[in-house]
Amino acid sequence: MAVFEVSMERSRLSSALIAILMLPAAGAAFAQDSNTEAAPQSSQETVDVADSTDHFDTVIVTGSRIKRAEIEGPAPITIISAADIEKQGYSNVYDALGSLTQFTGSVQNEFDQTGFTPNASFLNLRGLGPGYQLVLINGRRTADYPLPYNSSSNAVNLANIPTAAVERIEILSGGASAIYGSDAITGVVNIILKNNYEGDQFSLRAGTTSRGGGDSGRLQWFGGKGGDAFNVTYALEVSAREEILGSQRGFMDSALDGPANGPRTTGVGLFSGATGQNLWPAGLETTCARFEEFEVAGNSCLYNGHAATQSVRNSDRNLAGYVAGTWYLDDNTQAYGQINVSDSRATLVPRMEQWTKVFGDLSLNAYAFAVRSFAPSEIGGVDAYAQHYDETTFDATAGLRGSMLDGRFSWDATLSHSRYELDINRRMFLTQALDEYFLGQELGRDAQGRPIYAGINTDRLFNPLDADTYRSLSTAVHSEAESSVTQGTLVVSGDLFELPAGAVGMAALLEGARQSYELTPDSRTLPGNPGSGSFNLVSTGGEGKRNRYAFGLEFSVPLTSQLKASLAGRYDKYDDATAVDDAFTWSTGLEWRPFDSLLVRGSYATSFRAPDMHYMYASSSAFYIDIVDEFRCRANGVDPTSTTCNTLGVQPSVAGFRNGSTALEEEKGTSTTLGMVWDIIDDLSVSLDWYNIKLEGGVSDISVRTLMREEAACRLGTDRAGNAVATDSPYCVSVMSLVRRNGDGSIANYSSFPINQAMQETSGVDVNWRYKFETARLGDFNLGLGWSHVLDFERQEFADSAIEDTRDDRGFFNFRSRMNWSAAWSRGDWNANVHGYRWGSLPKADGSDRTAPYLVWNAGIGKKINERASLGLQVNNLFDKLAPRDDSYTQYPYFNPTYSPVGREVFVKFDYKFN
Known part of the structure; x- marks a missing residue:
């Protein structure tokens, strides 16, 4: 009781x-x-x-x-x-x-x-x-x-x-x-x-x-x-x-239905990779209007209709x-x-797919970032995908x-x-077919490993597809x-013998x-x-x-x-x-x-x-996941449990292998x-x-949150509470081997x-x-x-x-x-x-x-x-x-x-x- x-x-x-x-x-x-x-x-x-x-x-x-x-x-x-x-x-x-x-x-x-x-x-x-x-x-x-x-x-x-x-x-x-x-x-x-x-x-x-x-x-x-x-x-x-x-x-058919009117999705965009400057050609509103579902908001052409077309x-x-x-x-x-x-x-x-690409553009003598969403009207309707x-x-x-x-x-x-x-x-x-459709043939790689192209085809980027083109770019x-x-199965059941209170079942x-x-x-x-x-x-x-x-x-x-x-x-x-x-x-x-x-x-x-x-x-198998890098937060003196860490330490689309x-x-x-x-x-x-x-x-x-916490403790030599952690212990060696980092300290990928x-x-x-x-x-x-x-x-x-x-x-x-x-x-x-x-x-x-x-x-x-x-x-x-x-x-x-x-x-x- x-x-x-x-x-x-x-x-x-x-x-x-x-x-x-x-x-x-x-x-x-x-x-x-x-x-x-x-x-x-x-x-x-x-x-x-x-x-x-x-x-x-x-x-x-x-x-x-x-x-x-x-x-x-x-x-x-x-x-x-x-x-x-x-x-x-x-x-x-x-x-x-x-x-x-x-x-x-x-x-x-x-x-x-x-x-x-x-x-x-x-x-x-x-x-x-x-x-x-x-x-x-x-x-x-x-x-x-x-x-x-x-x-x-x-x-x-x-x-x-x-x-x-x-x-x-x-x-x-x-x-x-x-x-x-x-x-x-x-x-x-x-x-x-x-x-x-x-x-x-x-x-x-x-x-x-x-x-x-x-x-x-x-x-x-x-x-x-x-x-x-x-x-x-x-x-x-x-x-x-x-x-x-x-x-x-109607309460969930658009990104505008969200409590913060978003996050909204870029419909089509071309930006400087170094400064983030918009590299749109002249006539943003005219160009964006070519797409039935896209709309201009500020200096961006946005697509809010992803939600409307998914089940x-x-x-x-x-x-x-x-x-x-x-x-x-x-x-x-x-x-x-x-x-x-x-x-x-x-x-x-x-949800309809989206094409994104970071690349070197020789015509711009710089690297750029391109985004292209696809709407059902471009590809023959929702049944097409x-x-x-x-x-x-x-x-x-x-x-x-x-x-x-x-x-x-x-x-x-x-x-x-x-x-x-x-x-x-x-x-x-097909990823390669899309790359070639918008960028042509890859010419090589720069020092950071980014692909280099002669220049993006803005006529294709800023105009809708049609159903035949979609089928040629997909499989x-x-x-x-x-x-x-x-x-x-064999089951035998019955009464074994009698007790004063009744039969013993088996x-x-x-x-x-x-x-x-x-x-x-x-x-x-x-x-x-x-x-x-x-x-x-x-x-x-x-x-x-x-x-x-x-x-x-x-x-x-x-x-x-x-x-x-x-x-x-x-x-x-x-x-x-x-x-x-x-x-x-x-x-x-x-x-x-x-x-x-x-x-x-x-x-x-x-x-x-x-x-x-x-x-x-x-x-x-492989997958992609947004990760909050606890090591980065703690190394910069930020409390890993704070909302600041969620902003500072987030690294999107990290590759995981399992x-x-x-x-x-x-x-x-x-x-x-x-x-x-x-x-x-x-x-x-x-x-x-x-x-x-x-x-x-x-x-x-192992959960990603736990792996990031343990890896940070092993790299820094202390846990969140300040207790000493043996960085050369077999446990730490194993944990750190699961998280692979680039030369700049960012996470390249992890294993599970x-x-x-x-x-x-x-x-x-x-x-x-x-x-x-x-x-x-x-x-x-x-x-x-x-x-x-x-x-x-x-x-x-x-x-x-x-x-x-x-x-x-x-x-x-x-x-x-x-x-x-x-x-x-x-x-x-x-x-x-x-x-x-x-x-x-x-x-x-x-x-x-x-x-x-x-x-x-x-x-x-x-x-x-x-x-x-x-x-x-x-x-x-x-x-x-x-x-x-x-x-x-x-x-x-x-x-x-x-x-x-x-x-x-x-x-x-x-x-x-x-x-």
């Missing part, structure tokens, strides 16, 4: 809990007034799982391989049903999971085009990162998205799983490697697909946005047939969505199909299988299951294969990626798997390859595979009629190029029910994560949960769970690679409140409230560095709290719902303060037309809520891209059941 007392003072948790615990009293009084018959009491939330059990009378629930009828165990589980997904208007599985209060971490998304995966959607439970929760489909692993998140780590894309095939989603909060192996650090997401369905249903949905763009349509057909010896379930989903461009969002949300077209079947070979044996396939094409419109993502997924499973020893034990043998293929096509300028760039996982697991991935970018985008440097684009390649074998045991032991214990252990053996040889994890849990309406629970688990494939096998590492070891974690579930009255429950998750040896690249370095630890609370009741006159009501609050989030970059509490750090862009709520009503042929969510504040871009919380409301209404047909209207973001204001966010899009700029969306849905 001491932990809770300290946390309450810090986060005002006590007030919230008192309020939540008071709500049932008011609800109970209202329910009593309605004079309705009470439902049977239950100690946890109940879910209809009959469709998932076939001819067995128990079901496996995420978090255990022991068959059981109870939904909740020693660790908290959240369930999102297919009905929840539909009634709350979610377009896909990711949208549904995005509503989780445990989703406190930030992730890149399709709007954030600075990322390497702008067409994928990832989960980040508890803020540790997208790869630290295990995503399963029907309890089995699925292939990772082939492109690595942030060009480094692998994770599962949740946007391409068709909702038509989903029965429910189970989310286990906490470590579960002892059951499922690697990656289950912060939790497990198990997407359970439909099975044993009878009948057919057709669904058609159409939607649009109130601010323009984003029209969408979706057709779903799902159904099933069955007989005495078989059942087949199938689903088909076709969907399409048009893009939203910056020009359709706010991608367009896409998706086709997905699913079929599953079960064949009852005899009373004790079943054969089953399923195939899930999808094909999608998404189009992203990136759009990026196309063609993605195909295939997931197949076949297995046998049955019972033995007179039904005392059941067994399940499964073989599955999952594959994800991706092609990316885009068009890009198609094609990249491919694929990933796969093949897995065989599950045993044997598993073998093979995982592979391959990235094949256009060779001209790789450093050191023929043609490299052809574009203002760099990529990363990689290829590798690993084999894994595992054995696990799990026990459920009823100690008394009120107390149940669970214990699990798993051994994983790895066969790959890393330093990971094997890993053993274990977990234990307790469930205490002092009386029927109260469950007190707790769990402790160890967990691990094998290094990402791309962390291991990434080939050499490689994978096979010297990595597994990341190790622990997870502790403690909580309770209380059924206060019939159909009224509240749960409270405290969690603590610690990760050690986390794999990541992943290492086991970081410690992260987070703790917090999850609160859930649910109440459903019926009234004779007003109808039936179902209410829910969820809240997660991060109490602490600590980080340590190296084993010997200081531990920093980053939860309140102005540079920590994870949410400290998230909340959601729902209210559903039905009466006769009518139904309605209101739901929404609240995201806590984030630091402002300049770290001066925090933004306001983000609050969104959604609502819907439906009507049964007859016994077969129904019609519904759903409005998401009912009040058209946009991102919280942050005037310090001076870079496009002028707000944190975690928030969506889409605004209000309206959907109309029609359902029809054929039998």
